[in-house]
Amino acid sequence: MIKILHNNSCSKSRGILExxxxxxxxxxxxxxxxxxxSEMELRTVVKKLHLPxxxxxxxxxxxxxxxxxxxxxxxxxxxxxxxxxxSLIQRPIIIKGSVAMIGRPLENVKFFIEK
Structure with a gap:
């Protein structure tokens, strides 16, 4: 199942959920x-993003x-x-198994989800 690190005050994040x-x-x-x-959860997300x-x-x-x-x-x-x-964490972050991405732009999210 896909997981979304979500901030409800973010229009991009709400748009991805929609x-x-x-x-x-x-x-x-x-x-x-x-x-x-938690620190461990955040470090896991960083690792899955493959980004600094x-x-x-x-x-x-x-x-x-x-x-x-x-x-x-x-x-x-x-x-x-x-x-x-x-609130300083980029959002949304989409997690799919062992990989993750920052959910912008929507076209990239579509491709990521369909892989």
Whole structure:
């Protein structure tokens, strides 16, 4: 089953859920804002994304700009930052088995789901 790391305040995330629902794709929602990921869960997502941790960070968010911009943070520090500030995690993230992707743009999600 596909899992979606979802933030309900994100229109892109809501759009992916709507697409999956309209197309009969079974999925499980992981509301990482209201039920934050554990460190192990977050590290597992990073591994499945096959991306550097820094690519999971929403650098345009105010909290990032105010507290972290310009700092040279290593992977462990970035993980800690994301654990303490889950709103900085890119979303949505679609997890399918042992792989994951950041769910933008929708065309990439369609291809990912159909594989």
């Amino acid at each position: 697409y999956l629902d309209e197309n009969g794709v079974a999925f499980e929602i992981i509301d990482f804002i209201n039920e934050p990921l 941790v820094k690519d999971m960070v929403r650098t345009n968010e105010k909290i990032y700009k105010d507290q972290f911009s310009g700092k040279d943070l290593g992977d462990d520090e970035l993980i800690q930052m994301l654990l303490e500030n889950p």
